[in-house]
Amino acid sequence: MPTDPQKEDIAQEKYGKAYDELDSSEKQSVGGTKGGRSRADGAGSEGMAEMGKQGGSTTKDDTSSW
DSSP: OOOOHHHHHHHHHHHSSOGGGSOHHHHHHHHHHHHHHHHHHHHHHHHHHHHHHHTTOSOHHHHHTO
């Protein structure tokens, strides 16, 4: 099965080798990078900045009961 070209590009950028040559933790890192880029592309810079401001909290009400 051919490897995703985006994964190949990221593997080359991060590790200097083909995706198929990476160990499992390196492949997981490549997948995380790909996912992060996809989220950033979908949300745009304003959306990513807003997510960063929230700090993982979904609403202010969620933390008030702690």
